[in-house]
Amino acid sequence: MPTMNEEAGIRECIERVRTAVQASGYHTEVIISDDSTDRTPEIARELGAIVVEPDQPGYGYAYRYAFERCRGDYIVIGDADTTYDFEQFPTLLDPVVNGDADIVMGSRLNGEIKPGAMPALHQYIGNPLLTKFLNTFYDAGVSDAHSGYRxxxxxxxDELNLETTGMEFASEMIMDAGARDMTIEEIPITYHEREGDATLESFRDGWRHVRFMLLNAPRYLFTIPGTIMGLLGILVLTLAITDITLGGATFGIHTAIAGSLLILVGFQVGSMGTFATIASDPIKRPTDTITEGIMEHLSLERIASLGLIIFLSGALYASWLIIQWAQTGFTQLPMVTGDVVAFTAIVLGVQLVFNAFFMSAVATRDIQRHSPSGNHNGDYLD
Structure with a gap:
């Protein structure tokens, strides 16, 4: 149990563990990972708990620090504020011991939430929305992703790569387990009103969870939006330059400019998905064809060459338009949408060339960081 000034509830929590131990026959140790200024650690020691004091702050760090000092084959975690009934811990633990699940979570949203135990904002909006995000991005398939009773x-x-130090630790564990196809089961639990003052800040901590989920799912944050914008831009620009009418409406220069902007922004946003995958090693790595193709088959030289070809094509088309303009004595402009197409190709080509070098620089640094010898397999933009 991670604790920060939980003297109002720590005694009841440990005594509930004792009751469950006597009924179940499990042999346990109770570890309190404490950062308190009140009597929480003294009370815990009086009741026979092991108290450790993390050398850094943070909810997630408190858990990680305590995990390194656990001696059992199984671990049960939960908050020491009496919201979780630790007499229920054998119910959570049994499926893990029996080999039916890698992780078992107590679901508050599928169980009973006592009056006053959870703010309506959390119960009906915050937790369901965050859980929906996590299930969509990481295939966890849970009903209450932020339950701390596990x-x-x-x-x-040893299989999970847990690195966070703050409240987003609760998300990280389930995100990583879901991405690794671990078996996660849930058991309905009763969620009680807490003893003592709450330390959770709804909007700040909620945003930290959302931010963490997005940053570790670059496919959803960058690749999909970038691809949609790019394809829409191509469609819009094509409509503008082919004089196609829809419902009697024609598409002119303003449509062409909008299409150009969508293509360029879409390309840049999509490229960020590849940058993020290379640089950050996200929990949910993109598996789309474009990103995998770039990662596995395209080198700096190939991407830069493609960019150079697109740039030269745009430059040649722009030169031809200028020649046409000159032949009229600079009195009659050629098709303006042609200018948009030409300069879109020029900018896109320049972006490709410099992005290729940037991706190569990021990949090289990533390889050096993970392999001191600098050896690696495959192109990986080398």
Whole structure:
């Protein structure tokens, strides 16, 4: 249990564990990962708990610090504010011990939430929305992603790459487990009103969870929006230059400019998905054809060459338009939409060339960071 000034509830939590131990026969240790200024650690020690004091702040760090000091084959975690009924811990632990699940979570939203235990904002909006995000991005398939009452095998921690130090730790564990196709089960639980003052800040901590989920899913944050904008831009620009009418409406220069902007912005946003995948090693790596193709088959030289070809094509087309203009004594402008097409190609080509060098620089640094010898397999934009 991570604690920060939980003297109002710590005694009841530990005594509930004792009651469950006597009924279940499990042999346990209770570890309190404490950062308190009140009597929480003294009370815990009086009741026989092991108290450790993390050398850095943070909810997630408190858990990670304590995990390294656990001696059991299985771990149960939960908050020490009496919101979770620790007499129920064998119910969570049994499926893990029996090999039916890697992680078991207590679902508050599928269970019972006592009056006053959870703010309506969290119960009906915050937790359901955050859970929906997490399930969409990481295929976790859970009903209450931010329940802190969980049981799992200790060796699961060797498979997960848990790095966060703050409240987003609750999301990280389920995100990583879902991305690794671990078996996650849920058991309905009763959620009680807390003892002591709440430390959760709804909007700040909620945003930290959303930000963390998005940054670790570049496909949803960058690749999909970029692809949609790019394809829409191509469609719009094509309508503008082919004089196609829809419902009697024609598309002119303003449509062409809009299409150009969508193509350029879409390309840049989509490129960020590849940058993020290379640089950050996200939990949910993109598996779309474009990103995988760039990562596995395209080198700096190939991307830069493609960019140079597009740039030269645009430059040649722009030169031909200027020649046409000159032949009229600079009195009659050629088709303006042609200018938009030409300069879109020029800018896109320049972006490709410089993005290729930037991706190569990022990939080289990433390889050096993960491999001191600097050896690696495949092109990986080398």
């Amino acid at each position: 049981a799992f095998r200790a060796d699961v921690l």
